[in-house]
Amino acid sequence: MEAEERVRTTLKYLKAKFKQYYETTPLHLPPRFGRREYGFIFFDGGYIQRHLAFSSEADLYSFLRSRLPSHIYHSAAYYENPGAPTMGEKGWMGADLIFDLDADHIPGSIGMGYKGMLEAVKDQVIRLIDEFLEQDMGFKSSEMTISFSGARGYHVHVRHQKILILKSHERREIVDYITGTGLDIDFIARSEPFELKTYKERSRTLKRLRIPTPSEPGWRGRASRGILRWVDQMSGLPEEEALVEIRKLEGVGQARSAKIYDTLFKRLGREQALERVRSGVLDFLPRAGGLSIAAQGVNLMKGVTDEPVTSDIKRLIRVIGSLHGKTGLMVVPLTRDQLEDFDPLTDAIPPIYSHETIRVHIQKGIETDMMGETFNLKRGKNRVPEYLAIFLMCRGMATLVSGTHDEESEETV
Amino acid sequence: MFGGEGGLDLKVLATYPFLPEASRYIREEGPPLEEVLEHRAFGNSRHLAKEKVFSSLESGELPELPMSSPPECLAALYAYPLARILVSCVGDPFLIRRFSLAEASLARRRFSREDPAFLMQLSQALRLDSSIDGSYRLHFSDFLEATKRLRGKEWKLINHPVQSGYVILSREKFLRVLEGHLRNRFEEELPLEVNEFLLEAFWEDVAKLREMLQERKSNLQSTDLGRITVANFPPCTQGLLATVLASENVPHQGRFALVSFLNNLGLGFEEIYRIFASVPDFRESVTRYQIEHITGRISGTEYTSPECSTMKSYGLCPGPDSLCQRITHPLGYYRLKTRTMSRRSETGSMAKAPTPPEE
Ligand code: SF4
Numbered sequence: 001m002e003a004e005e006r007v008r009t010t011l012k013y014l015k016a017k018f019k020q021y022y023e024t025t026p027l028h029l030p031p032r033f034g035r036r037e038y039g040f041i042f043f044d045g046g047y048i049q050r051h052l053a054f055s056s057e058a059d060l061y062s063f064l065r066s067r068l069p070s071h072i073y074h075s076a077a078y079y080e081n082p083g084a085p086t087m088g089e090k091g092w093m094g095a096d097l098i099f100d101l102d103a104d105h106i107p108g109s110i111g112m113g114y115k116g117m118l119e120a121v122k123d124q125v126i127r128l129i130d131e132f133l134e135q136d137m138g139f140k141s142s143e144m145t146i147s148f149s150g151a152r153g154y155h156v157h158v159r160h161q162k163i164l165i166l167k168s169h170e171r172r173e174i175v176d177y178i179t180g181t182g183l184d185i186d187f188i189a190r191s192e193p194f195e196l197k198t199y200k201e202r203s204r205t206l207k208r209l210r211i212p213t214p215s216e217p218g219w220r221g222r223a224s225r226g227i228l229r230w231v232d233q234m235s236g237l238p239e240e241e242a243l244v245e246i247r248k249l250e251g252v253g254q255a256r257s258a259k260i261y262d263t264l265f266k267r268l269g270r271e272q273a274l275e276r277v278r279s280g281v282l283d284f285l286p287r288a289g290g291l292s293i294a295a296q297g298v299n300l301m302k303g304v305t306d307e308p309v310t311s312d313i314k315r316l317i318r319v320i321g322s323l324h325g326k327t328g329l330m331v332v333p334l335t336r337d338q339l340e341d342f343d344p345l346t347d348a349i350p351p352i353y354s355h356e357t358i359r360v361h362i363q364k365g366i367e368t369d370m371m372g373e374t375f376n377l378k379r380g381k382n383r384v385p386e387y388l389a390i391f392l393m394c395r396g397m398a399t400l401v402s403g404t405h406d407e408e409s410e411e412t413v
Numbered sequence: 414m415f416g417g418e419g420g421l422d423l424k425v426l427a428t429y430p431f432l433p434e435a436s437r438y439i440r441e442e443g444p445p446l447e448e449v450l451e452h453r454a455f456g457n458s459r460h461l462a463k464e465k466v467f468s469s470l471e472s473g474e475l476p477e478l479p480m481s482s483p484p485e486c487l488a489a490l491y492a493y494p495l496a497r498i499l500v501s502c503v504g505d506p507f508l509i510r511r512f513s514l515a516e517a518s519l520a521r522r523r524f525s526r527e528d529p530a531f532l533m534q535l536s537q538a539l540r541l542d543s544s545i546d547g548s549y550r551l552h553f554s555d556f557l558e559a560t561k562r563l564r565g566k567e568w569k570l571i572n573h574p575v576q577s578g579y580v581i582l583s584r585e586k587f588l589r590v591l592e593g594h595l596r597n598r599f600e601e602e603l604p605l606e607v608n609e610f611l612l613e614a615f616w617e618d619v620a621k622l623r624e625m626l627q628e629r630k631s632n633l634q635s636t637d638l639g640r641i642t643v644a645n646f647p648p649c650t651q652g653l654l655a656t657v658l659a660s661e662n663v664p665h666q667g668r669f670a671l672v673s674f675l676n677n678l679g680l681g682f683e684e685i686y687r688i689f690a691s692v693p694d695f696r697e698s699v700t701r702y703q704i705e706h707i708t709g710r711i712s713g714t715e716y717t718s719p720e721c722s723t724m725k726s727y728g729l730c731p732g733p734d735s736l737c738q739r740i741t742h743p744l745g746y747y748r749l750k751t752r753t754m755s756r757r758s759e760t761g762s763m764a765k766a767p768t769p770p771e772e
């Protein structure tokens with residue numbers, strides 16, 4: 001009974017906070033506002049309510065203030081009739097190109113902790129923007145809108161005249177490009193004949209493995225930079241460890257790993273090895289070993305993005321400036337430069353959340369960083385700043401302790 | 414852009430009649446279409462148009478047209494819109510695909526004889542964001558759009574140099590991309606709207622083409638699939654099978670739908686494989702793997718063919734017929750039709766159709 005009551009007061013508290021937020025803070029609504037579909041999830045649970053359209057921003061705001069959704073989305077697509085109930089009737093006209101990077105998709109992110117995870121995702125989103133979207137695909141910063149997702153990742157919305165009409169298949173190709181999927185190793189490393197040996201009237205062509213040089217466009221240059229990075233990494237390791245790493249390459253066993261190591265760092269030496277790679281040759285290695293290294297170079301450079309989000313041309317995406325109902329944090333618009341120093345656990349906290357403490361009951365002990373402070377909280381009742389309380393309540397890790405009457409009562413779960 | 418000072422180069426327009434300039438010429442300067450349709454002087458144009466359509470259906474290749482004099486050029490230029498009108502009068506999706514493919518590959522053959530600078534002019538007239546400096550450069554979104562139906566590693570974006578928004582292509586590939594772009598465009602544009610007047614003008618050819626298409630279809634329906642009767646297939650899977658047998662590209666979802674449908678009807682890996690292997694440009698490895706996968710040879714899980722709502726959302730439902738109204742799954746269609754047909758024929762020897770899966 002008591003627990004139920006606490007959940008109810010917690011919800012009431014959060015709703016009041018969200019209301020206050022939406023009364024004071026404008027959203028960053030997408031271009032072609034009236035052509036978008038909107039979707040909402042509410043505090044009281046239940047399904048997403050979608051297929052809604054608004055003819056004016058004022059209508060949307062009054063909807064927000066009266067219905068108090070916990071999550072707000074708009075469609076990546078724009079439609080002739082965005083409010084129509086079925087996709088067929090909506091009349092698809094085009095869609096922004098959306099990228100979604102989430103901590104879940106970062107290899108090795110488990111066990112990093114929230115803060116570490118967020119840093120790892122940020123590194124990847126920066127690579128996505130700089131290397132893939134700008135350098136290769138040529139999008140300008142004015143054509144990209146970046147945001148913190150409000151939870152564990154980032155979104156990039158690309159609005160460039162030529163990509164709006166691309167369908168799923170073409171968008172999936174873009175994802176494959178970024179994630180290094182379907183790359184043909186022959187496109188990177190080719191054996192080419194370089195010498196004809198004649199011995200007693202029998203001739204034999206010697207072949208060598210050619211790889212790209214670092215400054216070549218697209219994946220060729222990228223793979224070359226990956227190979228350089230790998231050789232460099234190996235050269236920094238003690239022999240034992242390097243051998244273990246080299247053996248991890250596909251098709252490389254005990255004998256071959258020793259041969260690769262000897263060639264790279266004993267016969268040639270680090271500088272010379274790097275120089276050879278830079279000039280586009282990998283002929284000093286056994287062919288199969290060279291190919292494995294080329295493949296490893298590619299692996300090191302693969303980008304990260306969530307495939308279904310990009311290829312689904314009818315997807316809903318969080319409205320920038322709205323609150324994420326599972327964290328209470330803002331979906332913050334960012335420029336590429338702001339991204340560098342952005343700290344979600346400080347910068348995504350809405351200014352209306354206060355530093356005054358309130359009392360919450362915490363389900364399970366937890367350690368977390370917020371506003372540059374580390375909180376180490378034990379299970380049970382705690383006094384914490386409001387911004388942290390809201391974060392924990394939204395995540396379902398705490399409930400509000402209202403009034404004073406239960407101050408002394410036993411804890412029951 | 415292709416002619417100097419008022420006088421457009423008629424030969425260029427006749428060679429590339431799909432250029433915006435060509436339709437502008439017809440709209441604003443040449444004789445009006447109505448006249449071309451009726452007047453004896455344009456009999457040659459009408460004849461060439463029919464030849465285009467018939468040979469696209471029969472052989473998939475279009476003849477080169479004579480263009481050594483202005484009247485010949487004019488005839489060749491008008492043959493293009495007339496052929497499109499004829500195709501639209503028939504309105505058959507298979508014919509539209511064949512015709513678009515043939516018209517696009519004719520264009521590629523002609524492109525291949527042009528010098529790079531002129532090719533660039535042409536591609537820009539087609540509104541492709543392209544340029545040339547040593548190699549051909551095309552905006553990657555145009556590349557994706559134009560190659561969306563070409564499968565295989567060599568067409569993946571990732572296996573091309575991409576720089577500042579542009580894919581760098583060899584001449585050979587650039588030509589293939591132009592062809593792909595045109596083919597998509599033609600298919601999207603057709604059928605054009607036709608009226609009584611046009612149907613009247615072409616009625617004889619329309620009837621003949623319909624007959625040929627019908628014949629093709631009944632050949633298909635009597636395709637020997639052993640116990641299974643293709644004539645009882647719903648429009649969706651019948652269309653997919655026809656496309657496969659015509660060696661045309663079927664998108665991934667479509668291949669999945671067809672193979673799982675056949676598999677659910679009781680055809681095993683070998684039988685399905687044989688159907689696909691009869692296709693001339695069948696890509697052994699890919700399809701073999703796919704069929705093995707779907708029929709459960711690899712994983713042991715057999716897949717159930719998608720229900721109508723899924724087919725619709727993948728754009729694989731060509732529009733339901735009357736029987737479709739009574740079912741929600743293509744397998745249900747087959748079962749229903751098989752039942753009614755066997756009752757009608759009273760032979761009772763029809764195959765027992767499987768029940769559609771639980772939904
Ligand atoms: S309604 Fe169903 S069975 Fe009929 S054509 Fe469409 S997908 Fe096939």
